[in-house]
Amino acid sequence: MSLDHQMACNGMSSSFFPPNFILQMQPPTENEHQHQPPPSTLSPFLPTNNQDLRGMATMLSKRSMSFCGREPCEEMTGDDEFSDDCSHAGEKKRRLNMEQVRTLEKNFELGNKLEPERKMQLARALGLQPRQIAIWFQNRRARWKTKQLEKDFGVLKRQFESLRSENDALQAHNKKLQAEILALRGTREASEPINLNKETEGSCSNRSENSSDIKLDISRTSAIQHARPLFSAIGRPVGNSRTHELNFPSMKIEHGTPDDNFCNIFCNIDDQSAAFWPWSEHHNFH
């Protein structure tokens, strides 16, 4: 039975789905049930470059098992033919054939949520039970989500590695600067007894206890000013003591820098969290 005929029988309109949707709605032939190669006339919606689908096609062609979804209910006739539940106890699970999977994949790409009407159309076109279509879409969504999580994990892992190496570099630089400070202190203390006279006394009394620190602070002003909004934005205390400032030396945080600095890392995570974690869109934590 052709789809048009089926839709005519059910009063369905072919305008409900995109034109190419109809192209997919050819019921599987007996040959396809035996896992013959698919017809060469592929609709533009066939994701021939889709890695998953290729893999699946490979797998399906490798595996000799075939499945005609209507088979378990073939004894059913009339309106019961496409009832939502025709599961029989003791039936063995069988895989969908290549054409069925291909059509379902294409439909999944059109929309991963299955409207009741589309479910019925697919069921009729593919010779499957509507329940099977629904289950396939459920499982497909689950597979998609798993893959997406793997992708997201990879992105976060790369960001983490980048952040860690940057942190290591900053730590090393920090150590180096602290060593410089200690060296400067040592030099100053060694030279102080010699320079003590009337001219230097006044300047000494007014200056900071650690002149090298002042120089370093000034040189870091720009970086600290950039860093400050970042750390306040992520809820961490902004250090204004010298000790705190020395913990973030030469931090090259600039707006618009493409590489993964602290700011970008947190901004990226923040941006992506909406996609990663569904509840960030739907739930408000008060």
Add this chain to the structure above:
DNA sequence: GCTGTCAAGTTGGTGG
């Protein structure tokens, strides 16, 4: 025999 994949079953939550 072990493992991976997939279809289908089960369970608990949610919205109409």
Add this chain to the structure above:
DNA sequence: CCACCAACTTGACAGC
């Protein structure tokens, strides 16, 4: 109450 969904589990099967 029902239908739907996500998450988890189970059972069947293929490949190694």
